[in-house]
Amino acid sequence: MNFDPRYSNRSFSSVGTRPIRPDGVDKVTGRARYGADFNMAGQLVGRILRSPHAHAVIKKIDTSKAEKLAGVKAVITAKDLPDLTDGDAAMYDILDNCMARKKALYDGHAVAAVAAIDARTARQALKLIEVDYEVLPHVTDVDEAMKHHAPLINDAIFTEGLEEKPVKPSNVTKRTQYGHGDVHQGFAQADFVVERSFKTEQTHQGYIEPHACVASVNPDGTAELWVCTQGHFVYRQHCAQLLGMEASKLRVTSSEIGGGFGGKTHVWAEPVALALSRKAGRPVKLVMTREEVFRASGPTSATSIDVKIGAKKDGTITAAEATLRYSCGPYAGMWAEIGAMTAFACYKLENVKTVGYEVLVNRPKTAAYRAPSAPMAAFAVESAVDELAKEIGMDPVDFRIKNAAQEGTRASYGPVYGPIGIGPTLEAVKNHPHMKAPLGLNQGRGMACGFWFNFGGQTCTDLNIGMDGSVSLAVGTVDVGGSRASLSLVAAEELGIDYSHVKAIVADTSSLGYNDMTDGSRGTFSSSMATISAARNAIKVLRERAAQMWDIGVDDVAWEKGHAVAKGEKHGNLGKLSLKEIAAASGKTGGPIAGHSELVADGAGVSFATHICDIEVDPETGSTRVLRYTVVQDAGKAVHPTYVEGQYQGGAAQGIGWALNEEYIYGKDGRLQNPGFLDYRIPVCSDLPMIDTQILEIPNPNHPYGVRGVGETSIVPPLAAIANAVSNAVGVRMSHIPMSPPRILAALEAEREG
């Protein structure tokens, strides 16, 4: 990589403006094609049979009756998806999750699938498949699963990370620990100590678009997959590995995406669709129902967290400790570990210790959910921080400012911070008019901070200049939040042309080099870096062509505001050559003009946000209403400020739903009771106030424009900010998310009864 990603201070013409996104009209008119909007000639309908049991041995599956049903073209079980993972434990878990092999591990686990000529026939066929289950005891609660008598989900799991190697299997797959200093000594120095326990229930990302794909395997072994995903290159890798194909033989095209938030970062049903197509010899369309999305895609962890924080009378925190237990579904994960890393990342701490436990339960496989694991840890820590400020008698913002991490602080997860933005977000909140607005009866205000790492990753981009001077930009990161607009702005900025002359697309896997998926807030950060690099490579070619046209040396040609300019007095009589003029002559000066870039966009830089929430609680019903909400977050540089604000508002909106209403509810039978948006209540427009935003721009030193990722951090503070607001409104510390009306009433009643 010969690209210098370092930040340089500069002025901008296009970056920072707010043009309409190129995909906007198609999305509001219904023309945009999502996962389920694609069809192929002769396609079949795929349907999946799912376990009704939370935990059961699959003794036998008889598909013979289904196979004989007229119109059924293929029936598959785990036998049709043999284990080709070659010892890759993470991929084996994905395979087993796509199609159960020996045991059904949760209500909704796939056990068989059919492809038929229509949906009715496919549904009939599912009913004809006979599965002989031996039902086993199950466990769905994270704390219950840790107890020694809990039903064992996988008897091959022995807890990693313990000082002594365990002799018995356990539902706890791993213990991890972070921190520095001596917390016992730190607590001994404290004048005040707060110790609290918290729980958060499992939530789903709640993306509006269900998982959907069309798979077509050709007789020669090549295949195509049209799919809704956050990373079509990653889906290609997964599917190729699980089906024993060469990656280059599988062409994956990403559809528009109606939300992912981490839930579409690995395959769920796509290998099943490909296996059905391979067996049937026809294309297969597979679309999950909403019920299937809830039961069998990847929600976030349920958690149980203990926090202890001590401080001196002057407000200096002397020690902080947390134990975090996160559910992983039935497969090993590192969700508690991420919680342990992020829990105290906002603070400057001499003595800190966090311990994480990854816990198997009979629930769907946990997946990433926007800054995965950080919101729950922040809820627990920021609630305790508020309590401690109250005990000391300090303003909660001042208390946080006094203890905020800064450049040179050793982060609670290990390294020393470079330039970071937690302090400026807190100062901005302290001075925000929202903090001074009056509150009425039964109303409370809360604020909280949040941290997320942000990532970069492998990125490849093509920039092609047409003979009319217009520019095609092909990127490989799926556009989840307006990145095609942002990346077009970046290309326009570098080339010195108008935004309207740039058209960005998300290229398929056969048209562009590998790209990591759009996760870790990396889409605009990484692809803007690659776009800058590609544009600069194209400018090099443009200068060479202009030099040819002028018959002068290329070193005498500069690029300024969309034009080649001949430098020096000896070329003073040469006028400028526009990009359009150079492009028009390209057929005679060496052919097409393009810039290409492949790089690893590392150095994304950590991200911080602080949120303020006003809420009103009806003490008779426990119902809540968010009155006002403000997000303050560092963007490094907002390429398209409207879409940065959209990310801030979206995170806050999701967080409001998570904090107040959303939860997976399991019955005693281990079955999910509320797999639909009627009973799993996400916020709708009428539930939300206008969410105010304030963008701070503290440049990231590792990006040419100073860009930081912005997609995830905005969901980290809401649970805590809202919990602090509700607690302040009702005068009772709320320690269990979601703070649904029954839970608030129960807390008030418990307080009254002492």
Added chain:
Amino acid sequence: MVEVTLWGSLGAAAGGQSKLDIEAKDIRELFRKLAEQYPALEPLIDRGIAVAIDGTIYRDTWSKELPEGAEIFLLPRLAGG
């Protein structure tokens, strides 16, 4: 020579050490020498390790240089959403 700090479970694979002195000019050389000196680390390196250099996290850039005196911290490779 750079001093490398290992997070908990990585330290266990390096014989219980949390800090190591390694002669390495870039991330590639660091990983290679860690695997040579502590074979138990190799599968963990293969599974994915991030390297924080003076607080900035690098996940994939083998060629990233390790400046003399820089703080080098090895972390698990994390998932994003």
